[in-house]
Amino acid sequence: MGGFKRSQIDATERTRRVERLGGVQDQGADIFCWCNRCGHNTVMSAATLILRLGAAFPVPEVGTRMRCQACGSRDVATRPAWPAPPPVTRHD
Numbered sequence: 628m629g630g631f632k633r634s635q636i637d638a639t640e641r642t643r644r645v646e647r648l649g650g651v652q653d654q655g656a657d658i659f660c661w662c663n664r665c666g667h668n669t670v671m672s673a674a675t676l677i678l679r680l681g682a683a684f685p686v687p688e689v690g691t692r693m694r695c696q697a698c699g700s701r702d703v704a705t706r707p708a709w710p711a712p713p714p715v716t717r718h719d
């Protein structure tokens with residue numbers, strides 16, 4: 628009987644460890660793309676990427692499907708681009 632609960636926990640763990648396109652879109656964010664070779668960067672719509680790659684596609688792997696528009700490098704890093712920075716914590 629314990630198998631179902633265990634698989635639920637595993638699924639939660641995976642979701643927490645790796646952001647997926649669907650989760651990023653659900654939180655109103657897009658995908659920030661950065662070229663490791665020339666520093667060119669852009670923000671791509673999560674919705675557009677979901678149409679191409681699917682909602683379950685892991686955000687860190689989106690870059691493996693991209694080519695830099697500026698220098699042609701395939702060494703592109705991707706991460707969620709949150710719409711607003713987190714609140715600044717006061718230190719005093």
Ligand SMILES: [Zn+2]
Pocket residue numbers: 662663664665666667695696697698699700
């Ligand atoms: Zn580049």
